[in-house]
Each structure stands twice: as C-alpha cells, then as structure tokens.
Amino acid sequence: MDEFDVVVLGAGPTGENLADRAHAGGLSVAVVESELVGGECSYWACMPSKALLRPAAALAEARRLPGAREAAGGRLDAAAVLARRDEFTSHWKDDGQVDWLKAAGLVLVRGHGRLDGAKRVVVQTPDGERRVLTARHAVAVCTGTRAALPELPGLDEVRPWTSREATASAQVPPRLAVVGGGVVACEMATAWRALGSEVVQLVRGSRLLPRMEPFAGEAVAEGLRAAGVDLRFGASVTGVRRDGPVTLTLDGGDTVTADEVLFATGRVPATADLGLETVGLAAGRPIEVDSTGLAAGVSGGWLYAAGDVNGRALLTHQGKYQGRIFGGVIADRAAGRPLDTADWGRSVATADERAVPQVVFTDPEAAAVGLTLEQAAREGHRVRAVDYDLGNVAGASLHADGYQGHARAVVDLDRETLLGVTFVGAGVAELLHSATIAVTAEVPVSRLWHAVPSYPTISEVWLRLLETYRG
Ligand SMILES: Cc1cc2nc3c(=O)[nH]c(=O)nc-3n(C[C@H](O)[C@H](O)[C@H](O)COP(=O)(O)OP(=O)(O)OC[C@H]3O[C@@H](n4cnc5c(N)ncnc54)[C@H](O)[C@@H]3O)c2cc1C
C-alpha cells in the first residue's frame, strides 16, 4: 500500500496545476492518469482545435486586405495544417508532460483510479495490477468530461465523430455533418470547412452560442454562411444509418448525407466509473463543490473536485485557476494555516461565479467575460447595455477592409462598474483580457476614462464605449 499526503485523479490541466500547488505547499502528491498526461485539452480539445483553426483565420485575415489578398489566393494546404496540428499534440505522446510532472516532484501512477471509501483509491494499472493508494489529507478528483451523445437508435453503428475524432482526424472528409450549435460545433464547422469539407451544420434551436449575447451567435452564423457552411436551425436529428456514407433523418422528414457526422452535443462528467458510491455520492453526475473545492455531502473534509468534473465552468483556464486555488487550500488545511475565504480571497474561486472569460475561435471570433445583459437583469442588477459598432473604430478599419464587429459592455448602474463585456469581430481574442481585468477588479467607469487605449488599435473601442455611456 502506498501512502501520500494527496492523491489526484486525472492529469489534465486541472490535475497538473492542483498537484503542483499542493506539492509547492509542502505535500507529497501522487497523480493517477488513465490515458495521457495533459488530458483532453492537450490532445483532443484546445490545442489541436486551435492548431486547425489558426491557419484558416490567418488566411481569412489576409484576404480582407488589398495587396495581401492577391498573395493569398489559394486554398489552405490541408496536409500542412494537419501536420502542424500533429506537432501541437506531440503526436499524441505525453513524454514532455511526464518529464514536467516528474521534475515538479510529483509521482505519476498510470491506470484507472477509483475511490474505495474515505481517502482510499484503487488503481487498475495497464499491466493488470491493482494498486491501493491512501491519502493522509485529501483526494482531488480532476477527471474532466467526455462527449455526450444523444440516444438515437443505431448511433454506435454509424461510428459518429465526437470532439476526439473532430480534432484528431488525419483525413479531410469530403462531406461533414455537424450536429449542435455550441462552441465545439461552431469551431469545428469553421475548421473543417476551411480545410475543404462541404459542411452542413444542424442546430436544434434557433441560435448559435446560446450562452453568449445574441449578437455574438448571429455574427458567427453569418460568418459560417459566408464561408459556405449550410447552416440549418430548428433541425433535430431523429435517425441515423451508415451505408458507406452516413444518412441523417431530420424531424421534418428531410435527410442529410455526409461522409462523417460530428455530434457536438455537450459533455458529461467523467464520474460514472469512479467509485463515487463508496463515499456516498451519485455516479455519473458532476461533483458539487464549495468555493474552496471541497465536495458537498462527504464527511471528513477530504474529498475535492476541480475542473470540468465539478461543472462550474468547462474551460481549461478556469480548471487551472481552480487547480491553483484548491491545491493551495489543501496545503493550507493540512498545515493548519488559516484560509482567506472572503470574496476574491486567496482560498476561493470567486471568478468562477463572476468573471469567466471565453474566446470562441470562429471567424469572426466571439469573446466574452462576466454576465450578459439578460443574465445580469435576471440576477436583479440595475443595468444598462452600452453598444458600439467595432467597424467604426479606426484600428479595426485598418485591421481589415470592411471590418465588421460589435462590442457590448453591461454596466451596473448602482456601482458604475462593469458586470460583463462581449466582443465579436476579427482579432478580438486578445482584447478580452482587458475586459476580464475591468470586470474582476470592478474598475469604476470613472477610472476607466484614465485607461487610455493606444491609437490606432481595436482597443480604442473602450473609449467609444465610455463616450456612448456618457452620452
Ligand atoms: C473540442 C474542444 C475544444 C476546446 N477548446 C477549448 C479552448 O480553446 N479553451 C478552453 O479553455 N477550453 C477548451 N475546451 C474545454 C477544455 O478542453 C476543458 O475545459 C479542459 O480539458 C478541462 O480540463 P480538466 O483537467 O478538468 O479535464 P480533462 O482535460 O478532461 O482531463 C481529465 C483527465 O483525467 C483522466 N481521467 C479520467 N478518469 C480517470 C480515472 N478514473 N483515473 C485516472 N485518470 C482519469 C483523463 O484521462 C484525462 O487525462 C475545449 C473542449 C473541447 C471538447
């Protein structure tokens, strides 16, 4: 039996960060990983998807500039894009991340881990052995999510793509059907269309990116259509069959035929086979935690859950943020050091509730932090939306001919601070962190007047938003 201060289940970005912070706080840490150290993000999510998208964005940007347009007339070289994607995933080998983990002083245990009562983890190792790990202080579950597939008869037999195949495919399918209107669906429709697939995107609802301001989804829809994606709203898939190509039946009776079909229909927490029932929790559900990461409904204060698996914010940067904070909490509690649990304190993940940033890497990009107008109003804030057309900003018109984009700040009228900001347009991804700082630090509008944006950058939109607010 092996004993450690902390046992971490899952070596994705969250588990790595949590383990590192707990170890930096003076604790011995074992990290259990059943697949690749680095997790979904490194091999089948953020990194490969952005590696597929970036060349498409660069080419689209060049085509919006006379002079550059003439030099950028051809199609993307799909083989070169896929080869660069393979470099970013280290050809699905994790040696580099294993080296980091060991250099950080963490002990890697390969295999599938399951809880087996309080502070006990049983690992089924790849060579069939059963290894028991016990934790003196804490077990942290950082097992992430897996793709959710709808219950459609015969779905398994058509071998649908999930986000894994959509990010790792070595071939460009001539025809790709994408089911879903969320982030994965929009990004992957953008990428594979740019790589040469004929793409049909089937959206059950009436808009894209439903968690963002409505204008973001509208602009992304326009961008997809302009790129040649056949985007259909109100289209539910009711049947699937493969007979060479895949045929999808829609609820109105129409059919769609494609070489591959991607179901980008959300995620489920990876908790089905984790032994949660041995500690009194339900399998297959997110592990609910307090803002210090401690799991609700487990006595003794030893079980933590961080990252996608707790359902707070399914993003790598938020998982890493939780990992840093909860890892520190575990070390502080073990040493008997006091926590700082006031809002925005060292020991709580306050940003999860108030200021989650996200960039959707479509063309145009959509970038948002904090609350939308609708969310802010629903939460009872007295708010005003301040809107500005990004195309009127000098830096944006230099960035691309015919630049189209939009910005919205949601102002809390009682405190005169910002509750949320959304940008949509080419190149807005790098603008988002300015908004994240304004929302997180609750910078008063009166002080934002002194944050002078450089001329002529797209950031001048900040000045235009303030002028619009002042009237
Ligand atoms: C296509 C796609 C693109 C994305 N792009 C972005 C993006 O651009 N930016 C962004 O912020 N987010 C993005 N995300 C979301 C991001 O991938 C996740 O938020 C992130 O990976 C969560 O990290 P995690 O460490 O919590 O979980 P994961 O990365 O899922 O890691 C969990 C790890 O736990 C391991 N594991 C699971 N069960 C066990 C077990 N029982 N025993 C041992 N090990 C186990 C898994 O093998 C895995 O390595 C994207 C997601 C998808 C699907």
Ligand SMILES: NC(=O)c1ccc[n+]([C@@H]2O[C@H](COP(=O)([O-])OP(=O)(O)OC[C@H]3O[C@@H](n4cnc5c(N)ncnc54)[C@H](O)[C@@H]3O)[C@@H](O)[C@H]2O)c1
């Ligand atoms: N750039 C990024 O930050 C990035 C990129 C990709 C993914 N992610 C994260 O990963 C998570 C997963 O993304 P996702 O796009 O898979 O999930 P999502 O929840 O964002 O979108 C799922 C979509 O599928 C639809 N859907 C669900 N069931 C369906 C069904 N049976 N038939 C048709 N449509 C159905 C939903 O209505 C929704 O539009 C998200 O939380 C996202 O934040 C982030």
